[in-house]
Amino acid sequence: MxxxxxxxxxxxxxxxxxxxxxxxxxxxxxxxxxxxxxxxxxxxxxxxxxxxxxxxxxxxxxxxxxxxxxxxxxxxxxxxxxxxxxxxxxxxxxxxxxxxxxxxxxxxxxxxxxxxxxxxxxxxxxxxxxxxxxxxxxxxGMSDHLDIGKQVSTDEPYTVEGGGDYDVALVDCGMKGSIATSLAERGADVHVLPYDVDADTVAELDPDVLFVSNGPGDPANFESAQALVETFTGELPLAGICLGQQIVARAFGGDTEKMAFGHRGVNQPVRDVETGQVVMTTQNHGYSVADPGDLEVTQVNVNDDTAEGLESEEFSVVTRQYHPEANPGPHDSLGFFDEVLDLAGDGSRTPVTAD
Ligand SMILES: NC(=O)CC[C@H](N)C(=O)O
CATH class of the missing domain: 3.50.30.20 (Carbamoyl-phosphate synthase small subunit, N-terminal domain)
Structure with a gap:
């Protein structure tokens, strides 16, 4: 029964x-x-x-x-x-x-x-x-959870140490732990900061890159993180994953929208617009970037053409809608973390593309 x-x-x-x-x-x-x-x-x-x-x-x-x-x-x-x-x-x-x-x-x-x-x-x-x-x-409704960032973010800043070759300021909007460890494995000290961290705290860290994490709910409800990205545009390289991509797009004058049922799984095919190469990706999102604003769409979903990667050479921006850290896999797109650290450094580092 x-x-x-x-x-x-x-x-x-x-x-x-x-x-x-x-x-x-x-x-x-x-x-x-x-x-x-x-x-x-x-x-x-x-x-x-x-x-x-x-x-x-x-x-x-x-x-x-x-x-x-x-x-x-x-x-x-x-x-x-x-x-x-x-x-x-x-x-x-x-x-x-x-x-x-x-x-x-x-x-x-x-x-x-x-x-x-x-x-x-x-x-x-x-x-x-x-x-x-x-x-x-x-x-x-998901979009009516107005302060969902508070439910999932760290209260206090902390650092995941990776050797100090780079300093990453990572805004925790509900971060998957393996995003921080993927960066630390590549030599970065990752300073994990609350979702509503202010610009002075970030500036004091003097980071090499500002990174916005994944997270739950509607990106429109992460106004503080969006304002932070706007403040540091042109000052610091910028990166984001999933909710992070959505927040960065909004900060560059773009827009996001709710999808019918989203992408959640470990076999979402993504095509690089320039090379045509397709990778399999891990995904979990219910909103998407409808308008990339001043950013360029560099990767798209093979199934529905939604924006999977955004970039700007002028402003040193690189974001992904999918989860390059994957876990449990596939690991096709781990190289994203090398791209982020290349933006942070002088481009002379040796990439770590496989685990
Ligand atoms: N994994 C994520 O960061 C999800 C982003 C956002 N909450 C969405 O559903 O689209």
Missing amino acids: ADAYVALADGRVFEARARAPGRTRGELVFTTAYTGYEESLTDPSYEEQVLTFSYPLIGNYGVRDERFESDRVHPNAAVARELTDDVAEWLESEGVPAVDHLDTRELVTSVREEGAMACGIAAGPDATPEAAKEELAECV
């Missing part, structure tokens, strides 16, 4: 099995990634969302904290066809509701056809369809 319910904004209620109890709500999204569930579940960009895995078995190689991207689980709930006990116990210990034994193909098809949508979840012995609907009624 069902002891969990998922209520969708389109009126349907799915019966399921509770694997970690609780009530919650959020924007229902799906990832097609078949590995990397620990990385996805600890990716701060999933804050305030309910993450459905389209791959049917999640948890088959255990749970190891060395693969975590942050210090907690970020989606409000996890949904899969089958969750292993390892994952279910981990989510329960984190207080994050989880459900399985439902038709996730149907759920994913609905999101593909109707777009990412609000949902409510009730799981556990006392769960009822009404409780899931009550949660749904309380669900707030």
Whole structure:
């Protein structure tokens, strides 16, 4: 008998099995990634969302904290066809509701056809369809989470040391940990700063590059980070990943828009406009750059032509919509971190393109 319910904004209620109890709500999204569930579940960009895995078995190689991207689980709930006990116990210990034994193909098809949508979840012995609907009624749209940066950013600055060849000022809007370690592995000291850090604090660090991280929600709600980029345009090289690309584009007079259901997975093909080369990329985003402003679109998504890379030679800018740090892979695009540090230095460094 069902002891969990998922209520969708389109009126349907799915019966399921509770694997970690609780009530919650959020924007229902799906990832097609078949590995990397620990990385996805600890990716701060999933804050305030309910993450459905389209791959049917999640948890088959255990749970190891060395693969975590942050210090907690970020989606409000996890949904899969089958969750292993390892994952279910981990989510329960984190207080994050989880459900399985439902038709996730149907759920994913609905999101593909109707777009990412609000949902409510009730799981556990006392769960009822009404409780899931009550949660749904309380669900707030992603763009209405106005101060979502505060929920995920570091409160205090800290440094990830990498040898001191470069100093990177990294604005943490909900950073995946492997962005900092990818830069540190290449010789940079990475100064991780709160999402609303002021320009004086950045100037005092005298960094070689200003880097804006990934993060959850609508880039339009990261006004402080956008203003920071505007302040340092022309003064410092600029880089960004995912939300970071979106914020940099807005700072250069561009615009962003919400996508129907976004890109979430580990096999999104991206084409370099100049060379025609295609790489496979890891992605997790629901907004995209609709207008690059004064930046040039250098890479596009093969499936839908959305902007995947932006650059400006004049202002030393390089950004990516996908996640070059990948984790769990593919690692085709790790060279991005070499490009960033080339902007920061004199171009004489030896690139580290493979791990
Ligand atoms: N991974 C990210 O940085 C996501 C960026 C933004 N929150 C989006 O959904 O598009």
